[in-house]
Amino acid sequence: MRVDVQGLTVRYGDVTAVDDMTFSLEGNKIYGLLGRNGSGKTSLMSALAGYRRPVGSVQLDGVPVFENARAMQNVCLVRHTTDAADKGDKVTHALEYGKAWRETWDDAYAHELVELFKLPLKTKVGELSLGQRSALGVTIGLASRSPLTMLDESHLGMDTPTRYAFYDALLNDFMRHPRTFLISTHLIEELASLLEEVVIIDHGRLVLQEEADVLRSRGTEVTGNAADVDEFTAGLSVLSEKTLGRTKAAMVYGTLDDAQLVRARQLGLELGPIALQDLFVHLTEPVGGRR
Numbered sequence: 001m002r003v004d005v006q007g008l009t010v011r012y013g014d015v016t017a018v019d020d021m022t023f024s025l026e027g028n029k030i031y032g033l034l035g036r037n038g039s040g041k042t043s044l045m046s047a048l049a050g051y052r053r054p055v056g057s058v059q060l061d062g063v064p065v066f067e068n069a070r071a072m073q074n075v076c077l078v079r080h081t082t083d084a085a086d087k088g089d090k091v092t093h094a095l096e097y098g099k100a101w102r103e104t105w106d107d108a109y110a111h112e113l114v115e116l117f118k119l120p121l122k123t124k125v126g127e128l129s130l131g132q133r134s135a136l137g138v139t140i141g142l143a144s145r146s147p148l149t150m151l152d153e154s155h156l157g158m159d160t161p162t163r164y165a166f167y168d169a170l171l172n173d174f175m176r177h178p179r180t181f182l183i184s185t186h187l188i189e190e191l192a193s194l195l196e197e198v199v200i201i202d203h204g205r206l207v208l209q210e211e212a213d214v215l216r217s218r219g220t221e222v223t224g225n226a227a228d229v230d231e232f233t234a235g236l237s238v239l240s241e242k243t244l245g246r247t248k249a250a251m252v253y254g255t256l257d258d259a260q261l262v263r264a265r266q267l268g269l270e271l272g273p274i275a276l277q278d279l280f281v282h283l284t285e286p287v288g289g290r291r
């Protein structure tokens, strides 16, 4: 499903959560929506789901989503809190609602995921653990097979093995049934290999939208003898450094020229791709204020 956002602004009283945002997602990809706390991810996703009347326009496959039941049926937004489901309902009922609401729902797949995540069907949603609630949200999101599926930090409460089981399930299901996923997460590196394109927002504004590989190629990890790494990176924009004994790894922002590549070889330094997370930190406002 294609998404077109034009001049979108979301305000809560005096607070501008999304500030005149314009971008398009061509669709059928796994997109990462990255942004610091309070940057406007949830507000943006709510507008994309048609939950609020937009200032500006939000179109899904060329059709405005707000007050359009047909378009909204093609969207599934899973938030990290299972606010959609009544906490007094049993898990099995939450899944039935998912099924009743969506033509694209795959019930057999929903039950495969219930098995995978060991979800207790007869337990009330309000009595699930945080991780189980996350698993229920993710189950609803994946089994909905919605043409636009948005997962807003929905896997936050899962433990590490469960998160990795979720990433596998997501990728496998996306390969079998390509659709548009927009996923917000603060666990960037874990999800990085799944993301084809990345949208970074900060203070309600679009910072960049880029293919993940292109974004990674904007920086280099330089590893080697600490003194040699220091010599090589002097004057470069270093995003972060890690030292282990005499070895150092430095994340450098910017493209290296031929002379620098030759010098790196002379010093015996290893050059590799940069972590998306380091770029993200560099591209958004630092904790405590502006750069």
Ligand SMILES: Nc1ncnc2c1ncn2[C@@H]1O[C@H](COP(=O)(O)OP(=O)(O)OP(=O)(O)O)[C@@H](O)[C@H]1O
Pocket: 012, 015, 016, 017, 035, 036, 037, 038, 039, 040, 041, 042, 043, 044
């Ligand atoms: N219901 C609301 N009423 C008033 N202000 C709100 C409301 N919801 C969000 N905001 C404000 O809008 C801004 C964006 O919030 P939003 O939840 O969209 O950010 P987010 O990127 O999803 O944050 P997080 O990563 O912490 O979940 C914040 O300043 C927040 O305080």
